[in-house]
Amino acid sequence: MNPYPWEDFRPHQQTPYIYGYTCDELTQQILTMGYREVHGPTLFGLLHRYGPNLPSWFDGQRLPRGLWHKITSSDKLDPIHRVEAHQSDDGSTKYRFHISGGSVEGIYMPFPGRHTLCISSQIGCAMGCTFCATGTMGLHRHLSAAEMVSQVLNIKQRHPDETGKTKRFNVVFMGMGEPLHNLDQVLKAVSVLTDPAGLNLSPRDVAVSTSGLIPKIEQMATVKKRPQLMVSIAATTDEARSAIMPVNRAYPLEDLMRCLERYPLRKGERVMLSYVLIENVNDTEEDARRLAAMSQRFPSLVNVIPMNEHEGSPGFVEPDESRTNAFANILLAHGVFTTIRRSRGRDVAGACGQLVQKIARKKNARTYV
């Protein structure tokens, strides 16, 4: 068995979809079609403002005759073939996006004053974290930048009152996949999402979550428009972490902590550490104290995430509320910025990979559906 499965390269879909272009690239494309440069930013802005499912009344009247029709009727506009929505009682909505070769998940989560759009970066994942439904799938392929941007636009378009008018939303790469395993395409998607002619998000409005691929974290540190960094810790000793996160065998905790100490943070920025809390696995007082000591080595914020149980998890159980609170209180007592984040959309298989897995099991499929 390959001990480093994440080095097994699986290319993303090579077809150049229009939603994978930055404004400059789209402008170059329309120049080759014989249109003027000035129409590039207008076209880019309209495509990103109105999303892939354009209203029927909209005819691109600020553009030359024919250009709008050519672009919007192209089968190279949107790589997402079909979208399924599953509404949760807690206000969040889980989406299943059908793309070439399988499907991925995204989730819309409303919070007071802002909204979070969580998207996927791969079909499946090579990391094999044992507490995660996606980790049981293995990697099928990387997503292209266009497939990631289109997830954002598809979700945003379905919640126009909240996200369309106020623009107060942020994007997190915490759905299916290890974003840093597909870093080039993730960074491309970030440049499209932060393009001033389109959604114009700040890089701080975008966060990527990694299991701890140190060389990729170091590569991201050199990027000017880098998103916020979230790192999944999930255990406080190498022995315990290697047992539930195989990536730790290649990149142990101490090396990861040293890498995070060196990571260049912008003013007021913190590394977000996520800690999936599992009963009798990583929820002792010693774990809390070790986690506090780790997190104080650099500016950080700890998100404690009680285990979201699923059929594929090997007996991992969510701790009861008092145990979760006791764990968080130890962190707080050590002066650590701490939040408890319960998975949203639990009634609709809210944690990453659960919806696709649930539907695959129903269809008795062995792989993605």
Ligand code: SF4
């Ligand atoms: S937690 Fe993230 S990195 Fe680990 S298997 Fe799941 S999707 Fe992959």
